[in-house]
Amino acid sequence: MLFEDQKMYHWQNLKMSRLFIKFLTRLLSSNIFAKLLFGVDCGRSTSDYQIGFSTILMKKALRKYVKNNDKVLDIGTGACAIHGIWLRKNMNANVTATEIDDKCAKSARIVAKHNKSDIRILKSDLFKNVKGNFDWAVFNPPFRDMEDNNGYKIVERFLKESPRKTRMMIVVNVFYVNQKKIEEIIKENNYRMIDVVAKFLNPSKVYVVEKAL
Ligand SMILES: C[S@@+](CC[C@H](N)C(=O)[O-])C[C@H]1O[C@@H](n2cnc3c(N)ncnc32)[C@H](O)[C@@H]1O
Numbered sequence: 001m002l003f004e005d006q007k008m009y010h011w012q013n014l015k016m017s018r019l020f021i022k023f024l025t026r027l028l029s030s031n032i033f034a035k036l037l038f039g040v041d042c043g044r045s046t047s048d049y050q051i052g053f054s055t056i057l058m059k060k061a062l063r064k065y066v067k068n069n070d071k072v073l074d075i076g077t078g079a080c081a082i083h084g085i086w087l088r089k090n091m092n093a094n095v096t097a098t099e100i101d102d103k104c105a106k107s108a109r110i111v112a113k114h115n116k117s118d119i120r121i122l123k124s125d126l127f128k129n130v131k132g133n134f135d136w137a138v139f140n141p142p143f144r145d146m147e148d149n150n151g152y153k154i155v156e157r158f159l160k161e162s163p164r165k166t167r168m169m170i171v172v173n174v175f176y177v178n179q180k181k182i183e184e185i186i187k188e189n190n191y192r193m194i195d196v197v198a199k200f201l202n203p204s205k206v207y208v209v210e211k212a213l
Helices: 003-028 031-038 053-065 082-091 102-114 149-161 179-188
Strands: 071-075 094-099 120-123 136-139 167-173 191-199 202-211
Touching (some): 003 053, 031 053, 053 082, 053 136, 053 167, 053 191, 053 202, 082 094, 102 120, 136 149, 149 167, 149 179, 167 179, 179 191, 179 202
Parallel strands (some): 071 094, 071 136, 094 120
Antiparallel strands (some): 167 202, 191 202
16 A cells, blocks of 8 residues: 555544544433433533543543542533532542533533532632642543644643642543643643553543642
8 A cells, every 4th residue: 555545544544533433422422321421410401511531531530549528629520510520429529610611610500509419610710710729630621633732732721720739630532632742741841640541442541640849
């Protein structure tokens, strides 16, 4: 096969895989799957929510690292506050969640109330309206594709602006995000990798990091 043909074949494969992932994400983003995977009833959500591979993999990392009564900050909680509610119910964590988007924040409050979950939900750009320290800050940053510079910028801000001593989790889908770039950003911002959580057949990775001394 010529180099150009190989390139075309690779590109088509990648495009098909992305389409397949989009299709699965749409399927997963239903109330049935939210209930099945997280035990959260998203039926009252007033804004769109997405349960992607990253959302699912984050649960594995949260289960592995968050301890009873830990203070957790769920940044960009989304319209269903899915990780925040799950953490409160399953790990008895003390949860604060933030959202930059008004509609998502409003919807997240409705869903939390409907699920009888006493988590705090703040309208905030990352840590801006948040006070105090946390054991963990977790983030599933928005990325449109590999070249989405806003995605990398927000990951960088997340690391730079975090309260001191807070350990962090960042989850990214390797189909949309350049892993190497994320690892570089982590290193350049003087963070140490505690773990990289992955799961068979899930194209996401959770980077568990803390500030290097
Ligand atoms: C990929 S979604 C993740 C939703 C949910 N946490 C999950 O894991 O499924 C990213 C969320 O981050 C929110 N977001 C984007 N930029 C933000 C910022 N600067 N501060 C707080 N939230 C932000 C978006 O509105 C969106 O709801």
